[in-house]
Amino acid sequence: MTFKILGIIEPILKALKAEDYTHPTPIQGKSIPILLRGKDLLGCAQTGTGKTAAFAIPILQHLYLAWQKNKRPRKIRALIITPTRELALQISDSFTTYGKFTGVKNTVIFGGVKQGTQTEALRRGIDVLVATPGRLLDLMQQGYISLKDIEYFVLDEADRMLDMGFIHDIRKIIAKLPAQRQSLFFSATMPKDIVELSRKILGSPEKVIVKPEQTTAEKVEQSVYFVNKKSKIKLLVHLLRVERFDSVLVFSRTKHGANKIVRLLEKANIDADAIHGNKSQGARQRALNNFKSGRTNILVATDIAARGIDVEELALVVNYDLPNIPETYVHRIGRTGRASASGIALSFCDGEEKAYLRDIQKLIDQEISVVAEHPFASDFVEEAPKSSARPQRPQRHPWSKKSGGGSRNNSNKSRRRPHSQKQR
């Protein structure tokens, strides 16, 4: 399938070509035709599947064609709500990239920074607004934004919105939307409360499901290390020394934990940076830019701060703490193995986290292989339950496996830094 066959217009095809997008991803192939027909959409897909382009391309196309037909004044016609600033910035960048030959203008608004630049962009006039819920309501109350001309509404990462307590804000926003509109609703998971929320927003939607099993969980090579809480940092240092990866994202459950990991890594002469909600927007953006450009190889993040991280060729995800919400695990490992790339995800599981591991394996419907041979394995006191977490076969480090698959080995190699390149 090609983008041209999906009926995408020339100015957008040109932008996609410039991005080297040769073929639509599965979610794009399924969603774009539905959205071009003007139908509502319920999409079950996570970040990393190409879902931003799946909704941005049809919206840009509708707006461009409407403008060609009738040169109406610029008003906010499309609204995209997303939970975090990083994600909002990323979506706005995507609209700019895919829409660069269409003349469609977008801007992004989020909290934690002064509003002046944002209100100035709104005053100049835009077609597409990407927003986090709090700042949107704030600027609506101050009279800078009206939603009365909205024709396209996207609620992105709905499950995460609810986790973050945005439900009341979302209800207030929906109440201000015109009844006549096209609505899109995306969520990585579909528990009951999400299905209920989707009913409030969508008419009779078409459904598109890209299951994690078909995407992340299948593509990412996953392993777990049973290790005591105290030995986790030693294990991390050991792994980072055994094999030097270009870009490693380490997940910590807490902000305090993230700072501590960075401190201890630095003590071991390993450069790392932390990204979490206690850091200013400037500091977060700097940490992210350093990581993306390769100046920092290791980024330690909390879940919320990591939502918008989109690093091509992210080599390795380390779950330093296992998440208590199994869906979060899928979100985390989705940071590696994005679009068509494959990746590696390693999890550290201490005695108290075994129940989390069981929930995760149930959700992804896979047994994560256990790396039994590691220097801190003997410290681990608690026995793994026989039924689920026991290794089938003791496994060595995933990257030291001789898989024989040429492309897999090559792709792994390309993501690692040669040992001589930089001494930590």
Ligand code: AMP
């Ligand atoms: P998303 O799920 O929207 O966060 O996209 C994940 C990544 O896939 C981003 O880096 C996009 O630039 C990239 N991407 C999206 N669509 C395509 C495509 N058709 N071909 C190649 N890369 C893509």
